[in-house]
Amino acid sequence: MTLLRRAIAALGVAALIAAGLRIRGTGGTPPQTGGWRELRGPDLR
Amino acid sequence: MSDGTGAPPTPPSSVAGVLGIGATGARAARQLASADEVGRVVLGGPGERPEALRQSLGSAAELGDPFAAGARVLVLAGPAGTHLEPARRCVERGIDVVSTSDAVDDVRGLLALDGAARAAGVRVVAGAGFSPGLSCVLARHLAGWVDEVDEVHLARFGTGGPACARQHHRALAARSLDWRDGGWVRRRGGSGRELAVFPDPVGSLDCYRAALPDALLLQPALPGVARIAARQAANRRQRLLAVLPMLRRPHPEGRIGAIRVEVRGRRGGESVSEVAGAIDRPAVAAGAVAGLAARWCLDGRIAPGASGLAGCVEPVPFLHQLADYGVRAAVFEGVS
Numbered sequence: 086m087t088l089l090r091r092a093i094a095a096l097g098v099a100a101l102i103a104a105g106l107r108i109r110g111t112g113g114t115p116p117q118t119g120g121w122r123e124l125r126g127p128d129l130r
Numbered sequence: 131m132s133d134g135t136g137a138p139p140t141p142p143s144s145v146a147g148v149l150g151i152g153a154t155g156a157r158a159a160r161q162l163a164s165a166d167e168v169g170r171v172v173l174g175g176p177g178e179r180p181e182a183l184r185q186s187l188g189s190a191a192e193l194g195d196p197f198a199a200g201a202r203v204l205v206l207a208g209p210a211g212t213h214l215e216p217a218r219r220c221v222e223r224g225i226d227v228v229s230t231s232d233a234v235d236d237v238r239g240l241l242a243l244d245g246a247a248r249a250a251g252v253r254v255v256a257g258a259g260f261s262p263g264l265s266c267v268l269a270r271h272l273a274g275w276v277d278e279v280d281e282v283h284l285a286r287f288g289t290g291g292p293a294c295a296r297q298h299h300r301a302l303a304a305r306s307l308d309w310r311d312g313g314w315v316r317r318r319g320g321s322g323r324e325l326a327v328f329p330d331p332v333g334s335l336d337c338y339r340a341a342l343p344d345a346l347l348l349q350p351a352l353p354g355v356a357r358i359a360a361r362q363a364a365n366r367r368q369r370l371l372a373v374l375p376m377l378r379r380p381h382p383e384g385r386i387g388a389i390r391v392e393v394r395g396r397r398g399g400e401s402v403s404e405v406a407g408a409i410d411r412p413a414v415a416a417g418a419v420a421g422l423a424a425r426w427c428l429d430g431r432i433a434p435g436a437s438g439l440a441g442c443v444e445p446v447p448f449l450h451q452l453a454d455y456g457v458r459a460a461v462f463e464g465v466s
Contacts, residue, residue, distance in 0.1 A: 119462060122460060124459040129450060
């Protein structure tokens with residue numbers, strides 16, 4: 086019984102950590118160089 | 131009437147219809163009312179907005195049933211889920227149709243009209259908005275910059291009017307539809323976080339899988355591509371509450387939005403990545419795209435059949451004309 090309670094508690098903690106990571110994480114790192122410019126001239130031929 | 135861009139002459143008295151006068155439909159109607167080849171615009175749909183728009187447009191517009199008024203082209207700008215039935219009626223009556231819907235079921239149904247549309251000599255343009263729509267044209271344009279396209283990744287941020295916002299909310303809770311290695315893959319909405327860099331001032335935002343029709347529209351136009359995936363930007367609140375009904379009233383006209391298109395492929399044997407995007411109020415841009423697509427239908431610049439914009443317009447003149455209407459795209463230079 087004690088083993089079962091500990092397993093359930095461990096699963097609960099793992100689920101909380103996973104939920105936290107899912108909500109708070111980030112999808113990548115923004116580029117450090119480069120930028121946007123209007124599409125015109127040679128780009129539109 | 132030729133516009134100097136190679137379009138064949140069009141009778142100036144063509145009647146255009148717009149069904150669904152919300153933020154997007156109103157913009158499309160305004161654009162059609164100012165077009166030389168359109169004699170009058172017939173506005174249909176519920177609520178008080180059609181009458182307010184008619185008063186604003188003056189003699190160029192009237193209220194009524196676009197079918198009864200003899201419209202040659204009909205722009206469908208109503209809420210998602212309301213596009214299929216009028217599109218079928220259009221095909222039966224020989225009326226070209228332009229749909230702004232970004233719902234997967236609408237787009238799938240519209241594309242299924244291809245056989246009937248070809249037989250009737252009718253044009254059915256599906257997904258003619260900001261995203262899908264302009265995003266598809268940009269993807270097709272970028273595909274021309276590489277020798278071989280391997281992957282297309284699209285992302286979008288923002289919503290148009292309230293109907294668009296509700297569809298955006300529903301899409302995040304529904305399963306995505308991506309093209310991968312010759313087959314369709316459906317995954318849970320809200321998963322697959324990826325940082326997308328949109329044009330300034332929107333910047334970098336986390337984007338997630340959602341029920342978006344972009345891959346459905348792009349795959350026929352880019353048949354050799356191994357992977358086509360679309361994502362939409364969302365914050366924590368939107369992700370957590372996606373499965374519930376919308377708790378906030380959507381903005382009536384929508385705020386700023388953005389799209390981003392990345393085409394990965396090979397040029398001269400080397401792997402390259404080309405990125406383009408745009409920022410605008412989604413309803414404004416979507417209305418401009420739909421209005422321009424309707425004008426191209428009237429001009430005969432789109433061949434009969436059902437397809438997305440990537441499969442039926444030449445990207446360069448289309449983007450040129452859109453820029454004339456103030457909808458401008460941008461390219462990203464640097465390591466994305």
